Amino acid sequence: MTEKSVTLNDIAKRLNYSTVTISKALRNHPDISPQTTKLIKSVAEEMGYTPNIMARNLSARRSNTIGVVVPKIAHFFFSAIIESIYDYAFNHNYEIILTVSQENAEREKRHIQTLLAMKVDGIIVSISQETKNYEIFETVRRRGVPLVFMDRIPAIENINTVQVNDREGAFKAIEHAIKLGYRNIAHFAGYSDINIGRERYYGFKDAMDQYNIPIKPEWVVAGEFGENHGYDGLMELHRQNNLPDLIFTVTYPVALGVYMAARELNLKIPDDIDVICFGNAKVQNFLSPPLSCVDQPTNLLASESMEILLENINSADGFEPRNIQIPTELILRGTCRKFNKE
């Protein structure tokens, strides 16, 4: 009942050729005459041959597979990137092995070990929130497996990185706000030991400094990248009766938390409290008011990462690590468009 799958050997026996001839023919090797190639291909087709990828990879010492490690999937930013990575891979005949660390360093490490064991040709990583130990990445390097860090980047020398220009993006948002007249600006920030948390804060600070606006420490609230941070943050400032005019949040989920708290507190956005965030997602269009943001081009992040990785894979040796910064764009929707106070 269960049908064994057809192997090169099966085709070879049927046609009275050697296995190698079949293998070569199917790969268009010049050793084999055009007629024979054609014959073999048609028979292979007819018999429903599909190569055994395990076997192929084992003997070819190359898997045409790329490992990807991300902290989360059910988050628009990552799912959009992943979708783009899959697209790119599909068009370049690569397979993707996707793994998810769930923001857990231990899991991240195990996934990378598995990817090495699977002999992937290269790895793209976006490190987890809690990754502090970078030893595993050294292991990857020693094994000679090309590695690209995307968006979430560890502090190591000589690595490939592709990231959004977080600092500049944050700067643009705050500068825009300042020019509209905002002075009381809060920043619901990420933790500063992770690059995107740190850089976005610096961008915020750059702008405030440049326009000589003092930063109130109570208005710089560090936290995680999720909704709770925004919700708790606004609730706390409200309790202290210490509301800013504008909140710049480190990610869009944090801004969603702010929207929620604002509704509960009966604060109207953008009149009572205004918001702008880093990171774009479709849903922002459907909020009221639609949420303005600093857009990170996810498709560019994906395609640049893949491009560098493939170049690294295909360059025999001595590939110089590349560091790409992708520019951001300010997208103005319903928030942070004009200064309403006074």
Added chain:
Amino acid sequence: MTEKSVTLNDIAKRLNYSTVTISKALRNHPDISPQTTKLIKSVAEEMGYTPNIMARNLSARRSNTIGVVVPKIAHFFFSAIIESIYDYAFNHNYEIILTVSQENAEREKRHIQTLLAMKVDGIIVSISQETKNYEIFETVRRRGVPLVFMDRIPAIENINTVQVNDREGAFKAIEHAIKLGYRNIAHFAGYSDINIGRERYYGFKDAMDQYNIPIKPEWVVAGEFGENHGYDGLMELHRQNNLPDLIFTVTYPVALGVYMAARELNLKIPDDIDVICFGNAKVQNFLSPPLSCVDQPTNLLASESMEILLENINSADGFEPRNIQIPTELILRGTCRKFNKE
């Protein structure tokens, strides 16, 4: 510079044992004495041995890998399911190969072929919007590879299916609305050749029929599962000056489209036009008003699918196909809570 990875053979040479002894010891085979096993394991650890998964799978004729085919990733429903699948797999020591059809039947087929070529132990599929030809699934069956269809299910006999009870869920939503006093109810539906489109429509119809409310054909609008459908749908009804009191949408993105059109048309939700949808997503909490919906427990969909698949994989032969219906839950937030007209 590039370090070769350690193989069984390397360990064997170092300890003067045969490769097989090493292999057995590492798998706790009773052939090998406890002391030897202990020694071998410690040396393997020390040398940094990681098995070559390709080689292992090839000789063991088992990959401990499950293939997954979904139509989309950047959609909360699917990304939530995928995350759960990864969790489940991680806890059961399986690897996942995820592929994305992008709602394209041709791509879906190629992905399934690849998964077969990779010798996955089983496959979970959520078919694309446009899949009409089910031949490839017959191929999978002939190969004896266990297959579970999840959520999006083709019309084939004798298959494993895991799906939300769409009909009942839709019924519950509409019945709730009717009991509140709604009579003018529209349905922005999916296409009826795909099960979720069809079943949700039937649930809608069941409720309307049961309470003897005539269905206005202009108010049943079939379309795709995305935002545009909702946006265009509401715009069109408004143009015709033929607005219902409540719109029940086939997915939540369709509801988002409705929100957007409503804002543009200056229609207040829920007073001027009310909405309820099938499918839950975090963002619904952040809309104003928060969007009520029929919740599909994504983690259950994922875990049930995995459970059935693993059972099927581990049952020697003669596994009876199973069909699981997962109950839905009505989640009431800011919409569809009371009837405002008259």
Added chain:
DNA sequence: AAAAGTAAAGTAATCGATAAAGTAAAGAAT
């Protein structure tokens, strides 16, 4: 004490492909 059983290894074959090296026949060069 001979036959049988068992513990702890080893040997050989295999999984399905690819790479490297070898070969026979035909055509080209000298």
Added chain:
DNA sequence: ATTCTTTACTTTATCGATTACTTTACTTTT
């Protein structure tokens, strides 16, 4: 006519593991 090339395959080795079967040296049974 002899040597060199080229064409079109075939043979052999290999990738790194696993499975199935043997072997060796004891121990146990009768």
